[in-house]
Amino acid sequence: xxxxxxxxxxxxxxxxxxxxxxxxxxxxxxxxxxxxxxxxxxxxxxxxxxxxxxxxxxxxxxxxxxxxxxxxxxxxxxxxxxxxxxxxxxxxxxxxxxxxxxxxxxxxxxxxxxxxxxxxxxxxxxxxxxxxxxxxxxxxxxxxxxxxxxxxxxxxxxxxxxxxxxxxxxxxxxxxxxxxxxxxxxxxxxxxxxxxxxxxxxxxxxxxxxxxxxxxxxxxxxxxxxxxxxxxxxxxxxxxxxxxxxxxxxxxxxxxxxxxxxxxxxxxxxxxxxxxxxxxxxxxxxxxxxxxxxxxxxxxxxxxxxxxxxxxxxxxxxxxxxxxxxxxxxxxxxxxxxxxxxxxxxxxxxxxxxxxxxxxxxxxxxxxxxxxxxxxxxxxxxxxxxxxxxxxxxxxxxxxxxxxxxxxxxxxxxxxxxxxxxxxxxxxxxxxxxxxxxxxxxxxxxxxxxxxxxxxxxxxxxxxxxxxxxxxxxxxxxxxxxxxxxxxxxxxxxxxxxxxxxxxxxxxxxxxxxxxxxxxxxxxxx
Amino acid sequence: xxxxxxxxxxxxxxxxxxxxxxxxxxxxxxxxxxxxxxxxxxxxxxxxxxxxxxxxxxxxxxxxxxxxxxxxxxxxxxxxxxxxxxxxxxxxxxxxxxxxxxxxxxxxxxxxxxxxxxxxxxxxxxxxxxxxxxxxxxxxxxxxxxxxxxx
Numbered sequence: 001x002x003x004x005x006x007x008x009x010x011x012x013x014x015x016x017x018x019x020x021x022x023x024x025x026x027x028x029x030x031x032x033x034x035x036x037x038x039x040x041x042x043x044x045x046x047x048x049x050x051x052x053x054x055x056x057x058x059x060x061x062x063x064x065x066x067x068x069x070x071x072x073x074x075x076x077x078x079x080x081x082x083x084x085x086x087x088x089x090x091x092x093x094x095x096x097x098x099x100x101x102x103x104x105x106x107x108x109x110x111x112x113x114x115x116x117x118x119x120x121x122x123x124x125x126x127x128x129x130x131x132x133x134x135x136x137x138x139x140x141x142x143x144x145x146x147x148x149x150x151x152x153x154x155x156x157x158x159x160x161x162x163x164x165x166x167x168x169x170x171x172x173x174x175x176x177x178x179x180x181x182x183x184x185x186x187x188x189x190x191x192x193x194x195x196x197x198x199x200x201x202x203x204x205x206x207x208x209x210x211x212x213x214x215x216x217x218x219x220x221x222x223x224x225x226x227x228x229x230x231x232x233x234x235x236x237x238x239x240x241x242x243x244x245x246x247x248x249x250x251x252x253x254x255x256x257x258x259x260x261x262x263x264x265x266x267x268x269x270x271x272x273x274x275x276x277x278x279x280x281x282x283x284x285x286x287x288x289x290x291x292x293x294x295x296x297x298x299x300x301x302x303x304x305x306x307x308x309x310x311x312x313x314x315x316x317x318x319x320x321x322x323x324x325x326x327x328x329x330x331x332x333x334x335x336x337x338x339x340x341x342x343x344x345x346x347x348x349x350x351x352x353x354x355x356x357x358x359x360x361x362x363x364x365x366x367x368x369x370x371x372x373x374x375x376x377x378x379x380x381x382x383x384x385x386x387x388x389x390x391x392x393x394x395x396x397x398x399x400x401x402x403x404x405x406x407x408x409x410x411x412x413x414x415x416x417x418x419x420x421x422x423x424x425x426x427x428x429x430x431x432x433x434x435x436x437x438x439x440x441x442x443x444x445x446x447x448x449x450x451x452x453x454x455x456x457x458x459x460x461x462x463x464x465x466x467x468x469x470x471x472x473x474x475x476x477x478x479x480x481x482x483x484x485x486x487x488x489x490x491x492x493x494x495x496x497x498x499x500x501x502x503x504x505x506x507x508x509x510x511x512x513x514x515x516x517x518x519x520x521x522x523x524x525x526x
Numbered sequence: 527x528x529x530x531x532x533x534x535x536x537x538x539x540x541x542x543x544x545x546x547x548x549x550x551x552x553x554x555x556x557x558x559x560x561x562x563x564x565x566x567x568x569x570x571x572x573x574x575x576x577x578x579x580x581x582x583x584x585x586x587x588x589x590x591x592x593x594x595x596x597x598x599x600x601x602x603x604x605x606x607x608x609x610x611x612x613x614x615x616x617x618x619x620x621x622x623x624x625x626x627x628x629x630x631x632x633x634x635x636x637x638x639x640x641x642x643x644x645x646x647x648x649x650x651x652x653x654x655x656x657x658x659x660x661x662x663x664x665x666x667x668x669x670x671x672x673x674x675x676x677x
Contacts, residue, residue, distance in 0.1 A: 097585035098579050098580075098585050297588055333616075334616055335589060335615055335616025336588045336589035336616075338589075339615060353614070353615050356616060356618040356619060356630050356632065357616045357618070359576070359618070359631070413631050414632070418573045418576050418633065419573065419576075421577070422571060422572050422575045422576040456576050456577050457576065459587025459588055460587060460588050462587065462588070462591070462616060463616055467629070467631055467632075469630050470629065471671060
């Protein structure tokens, strides 16, 4: 079976999310190539680089180039650093395309990350900058065994605990496979010795009893949970719980949620910055200070044999200015860049126009109390559902705090994301509350306020991230990444880590390494 | 907040009502199956207006989404249908075969639906561009190509 056929099969069986996970598992989502701090020694005296965009890629480049002795300036469209590295907090306002303005009314200290929200342990580039910028990190839970897997079409719409679905699926599969082994159905495939080892491993993996059965007993309850937990004193005796039948588990489709922490990008440990993902962009912004010129909308990029000039409009005053340097690192997202006149060759121009941007939605919901902890005993992690909201993400911090709390009430891709984008922000919030209340009935009573970010309505990206098809990547990726004269591109779109901040970091380091080589080769004449 | 939310919703409903547009309802929200029977009006209000905005007004930020109301490019149905099928400058393609949309997380529209939404755009927002097109005309246009097999 070809890789594509395999993906297709998984896609039809389990939908896009599973497909993406499978692609990651099979090596499509590569490990970060970050190998430690970049060496840019020997920068020519007076050499300069103009950077367009103060997202993670642009600021990584600015930080390193400045430290290496280059004269650096960043032009940024927004009035803040970070780009998609962003947290919305109480008191913040956000105006999306179309002019809808939201005023976030979260309590002090509460936030939502509309963009990236987790950092795998192997994204060593981003973690390196967290460390040197003094941004503290804490654990992010991808898997919470007590969170829910929910299908509106199974178990009467009642959400099931992850641990129950996982234990029961695994237990029944182990029982079936051990039965086949003991009936000698696998004799052609494995030796007698291996069959015995396999049986022992299945008993352990599936929590089977001495007869290789998965049933209602203390062994299975140690995996799936008890009807009555063990305790102390006279009421101490545990009561085992009743596993679901195999066909109930299979029919529900909830097994699709089991591997959500198994692919490389989602494996423990994952992290989040304390106080919100936006802390990274804010720290970079403080570090770079006046290097960044905010409210600067680039309208033209022109290179000559001697250097690069960007024309930009100050969005606060309406005045037109220009900035020039020997080299330009452009991190502007492709849907925006494709509309900016820029004299590069046909190959890079074609690559810039070849990548559609994903539709994605995140909704942050503030509730009057942390009922998911108080009532449902869910501390961090994610519940998955077949409803359009797809996810409910619980805060991985401030456990047991007595005040209000903020959930990620929706995280959506594809058709449903497009449909949510087409709504007004208050409609999106209302829909997220309506759907989420099917999983947590407390929603209706406890809902306080919310914000909704639709990435295709983001004025500074016009989409979530670059969705390379394998066809487009084969045709255009290298042309996108190659330096054209004095202009190089960077950002997650110029990486194999699409949608991840690590793609921004590593593409920036790769591009400035190549700019540096050229600058050194040309010497101070640059 | 609740008062403000209610007020905003009322205003949103009012403004949509005034411009004579269908309000997004729940008909497509349950599953992917729902899209297959969507007509041009429904596709516009549930998908296209996410970027091109209610009333085809477009929007301007760091870049822009073209304003469809009064867009002279719509006089070419081929341009409009080709763009829906293949995307343009970051706009997702809607003409990929159903089994290939996962790769770019986009959505498949049939040739009939593409014709229908193009007809809708060309006869709304004050536009009055030529005769209605058919699925057969859309079928004759280039569609996005299948990605090569990977081993």
